[in-house]
Amino acid sequence: MATPPGQTPPPQGAALALMTLALSLGTFMQVLDTSIANVSIPAIAGDLGSSPTQGAWVITSFAVSNAIMLPLTGWLARRMGEVKLFVSATLLFTVASWACGLAPNLPMLIAFRVCQGAVAGPMIPLSQSLLLANYPDRKKGMALALWSTTVVIAPIFGPIMGGWITDNISWPWIFYINIPIGIFSSFVTWQILRRRETPTQQRPIDAVGLGLLAVGVGSLQVMLDKGNDLGWFGSSFIVSLAAISVVAVSFFIAWELTEEHPVVDLHLFLNRNFTVGAVATSLGYLTFFGNVVIFPLWLQTQMNYTATWAGLAAAPIGLLSVVLSPVVGRILHRVDLRVLATFSFLVFAGVSFWTSHFNTSVSYFQLFMPRLIQGIGMACFFIPLASMTLSGLSAEQFASAAGLSNFLRILAGSFGTSLSITLWQRRSILHYSQLIAHLSAFSALSEHALRHLRHLGLTTPGALTLLEGTVTKQAVMIATDELFWLSGVIFLSLIIVVWFARPPFAVAGKSGGEH
Numbered sequence: 001m002a003t004p005p006g007q008t009p010p011p012q013g014a015a016l017a018l019m020t021l022a023l024s025l026g027t028f029m030q031v032l033d034t035s036i037a038n039v040s041i042p043a044i045a046g047d048l049g050s051s052p053t054q055g056a057w058v059i060t061s062f063a064v065s066n067a068i069m070l071p072l073t074g075w076l077a078r079r080m081g082e083v084k085l086f087v088s089a090t091l092l093f094t095v096a097s098w099a100c101g102l103a104p105n106l107p108m109l110i111a112f113r114v115c116q117g118a119v120a121g122p123m124i125p126l127s128q129s130l131l132l133a134n135y136p137d138r139k140k141g142m143a144l145a146l147w148s149t150t151v152v153i154a155p156i157f158g159p160i161m162g163g164w165i166t167d168n169i170s171w172p173w174i175f176y177i178n179i180p181i182g183i184f185s186s187f188v189t190w191q192i193l194r195r196r197e198t199p200t201q202q203r204p205i206d207a208v209g210l211g212l213l214a215v216g217v218g219s220l221q222v223m224l225d226k227g228n229d230l231g232w233f234g235s236s237f238i239v240s241l242a243a244i245s246v247v248a249v250s251f252f253i254a255w256e257l258t259e260e261h262p263v264v265d266l267h268l269f270l271n272r273n274f275t276v277g278a279v280a281t282s283l284g285y286l287t288f289f290g291n292v293v294i295f296p297l298w299l300q301t302q303m304n305y306t307a308t309w310a311g312l313a314a315a316p317i318g319l320l321s322v323v324l325s326p327v328v329g330r331i332l333h334r335v336d337l338r339v340l341a342t343f344s345f346l347v348f349a350g351v352s353f354w355t356s357h358f359n360t361s362v363s364y365f366q367l368f369m370p371r372l373i374q375g376i377g378m379a380c381f382f383i384p385l386a387s388m389t390l391s392g393l394s395a396e397q398f399a400s401a402a403g404l405s406n407f408l409r410i411l412a413g414s415f416g417t418s419l420s421i422t423l424w425q426r427r428s429i430l431h432y433s434q435l436i437a438h439l440s441a442f443s444a445l446s447e448h449a450l451r452h453l454r455h456l457g458l459t460t461p462g463a464l465t466l467l468e469g470t471v472t473k474q475a476v477m478i479a480t481d482e483l484f485w486l487s488g489v490i491f492l493s494l495i496i497v498v499w500f501a502r503p504p505f506a507v508a509g510k511s512g513g514e515h
Contacts, residue, residue, distance in 0.1 A: 008195040010134045015192050019134060020143075022188035023127040024150045026090050029181045030123045031154035033062070033097070033116070036162040040171045047171065050106045060225040061110045062117035063414065067221045068214050069121025070407035071264040074400025075206075076122060081197040082133070082399055086126040087186045092119040094182030101172035124151070125402030128386070130193065132398060137506075141332025141387065145325040148382030152325075153318045160311035167308075198399075206263040209256050213263065216248030217411075224414045228422050265400045268393070276501040277389030278405045280341065280494055282412035284381060287490045288348065289413040290420030294483055297421075299367075302476045303360070313367045320375030328379050332387060337505045340384040341498045345491045347377030352488030356481045360473055385498075391505040420483060427479035435471045 011019050037044070037058055044058060077085050096116035103109035131143040165173050223241040230238050256262040269275050296310035305313065328340065351374045358366070389405050390398060 010136070010196065011192050016134070018188055019192045020131065020146055022185045022192070023086075023131055024146055025181050026086070026185040026189070027124055027127040027147065028150040028154050029178050029185070030093065030120045031151055032158045032161070033120070033175075033178065036158040036165075036174050037062075040162045040166040040174055043166045043171045044109070045106070048103075048106045048109065057106075057110050058113055060222060061113040062120075063225060064218050064221040065114045065117035066120050067407065067411060067414075068217050069118050070125065070410065071213065071217075071404050072210070073122040073125045073403030074265060074397075075203070075263045077126065077129075077198065077399040078201045078203060078396075081200050082126055082130055083189065083193045083197045085122050086130060087190045089119050089122045089126070090182050090186040090189070093123065094179055094186070097175040097178035097182065101175040122403070125399060125406045128402045128406075129398040130189075132390070133198070133395075134193065134196065138333065139329075141383065142326060142329035144332070144383045144386050145329025145379075148386060149322055149325045151382060152321050152378050157311075157315065157318070160308060160315065163306075163308050163311065199396075203261045206256075206259055206261055209252060209259055209263040212248050212252035212255060216245050216252050219245040219248065220411075221414060224418045227418055228425070232422065264404060265397070268397065268401055268404060271392055273388050273391045273501050273505065274393065274401060274405070276497060277385050277391075278408050280497045281382070281385045281389065281405065282408045283490070283497070284345065284348070284385070284494055285409045286412035286416035286419075287487050288381075288416070290416035291352070291484065291487055293417050294420050294424050294480065297424075298476065298480050302473050303362075309364075313364060314371060316368050316372040317375045317378055319372060321378040322375075324376060324379035325383060328383050332383060333506070336503065337384040337388045337391075338498050338501055340380045341388070342495050344377045344380035344384070345495050345498070347374065347380070349488040349491035351377070352484045352491060356485035356488065358477070358481060358484075360477050388501055388505055423486075424476075424479050424483055427482055428476045431478045432472060432475035435475055436468075 010016075073085075080088070093116060096112055096119060099112040100109055100116060103112055128144075128147050131147055132140055135143040161177075162174050165171070165177070219241045223238055223245060227235075227238050233239055233242070253266065256264055256266050269278075292314065295314055296305075299305035299310040299313060332340075351370045354370045386405075390401055393401050
């Protein structure tokens, strides 16, 4: 496809590689920041004279503001231009990161995290949109592969990097490391793409839609983040947040469907492939991310793994994903995307069922292998589904579609975190109560175990403590296995969803210019 008259040709060769690196680093930095602070909360809270519970707002504040801004990407891009918006967001994110590192107290850190999350909203969808805009049609699959690699790798390495930096340097450096990356990403992107800015439209601000979105999504995100700590609907605070969220989101949907210049284009759901792709991606990510949260928690609380080693046990997912993603990108236009997505979910389901047979004697190698194989599924997860989600849309809808689909994915990740932790804890308590019932003074099994432990030199109280700890460990192990088994069932079910999509799955050309 030839470049339209008067438009700067798309980057080629070294310029294309540099642009890809800059956009990918911007995405990596933003995704990394959603998880890198998690393991540093105790150190941050202690240093700033707060409790770990109060320190958790460092994570919640970022998630809430980020979730609100993600769906606004398309509207903002139409007003500012995609290149200018991405560069501005990356620079402001860099400044906010610097301010977070300098924060003298917790309220100031939370305020800067709110700013950081808000300006980060457009970065992921715009990096996706700009890559597709500047790659030729035959290489758009490769562009999606490069983009998806950063989305997969960053959440895995975030806790490892956060733990190492906090242990060996100091917690402000989990924010300071963004400064050189942000400067490089914004500078290179502007230098290469400033003459390829997208058209702008001065649309009026949909203040009502924006307000309803902020209230509805903000309430929902806080509810998800704090629900488990406060006992879910046993808490009047959680009930109030749920009611506010339902009312605000309901009015938001009704308003946006009738508004002439909506802040979020909900009509995208009329596109069959967008809806199928967004639903499959969101539910798959919900299940996957729930496992990502539970896996290291189980290792650290029950298997005596350190934060660093728990991260290293999870990290193998990224190894084969990085190697295979470019291969998947190259064959994307030759293979039915439904077949690739089906293969991905089959791998995820197989690994989940495999993991559901773990016991308390599992070795690091036994943990390593299924996570390594899961990387094969990851390579076939994001890339085909992202392409499916954007297929059949016009070039002008890319930013809106990417923003809305990424918003749904991230919101699903929050659901996955909250639901998995709640289910895991409640099943652990149930199994503990069932197992502990067998330990009594009148149980032959208990008496045999106690007699054996006393023979080994333990006192009766010491033996009872050891038995209680063993029961707890076994109860949590059973709950963990159940959660992975349920994940396998969900992954198999998503295969049905994928086949509701209909070809062709070509992503519309936007750049002009095969090269």
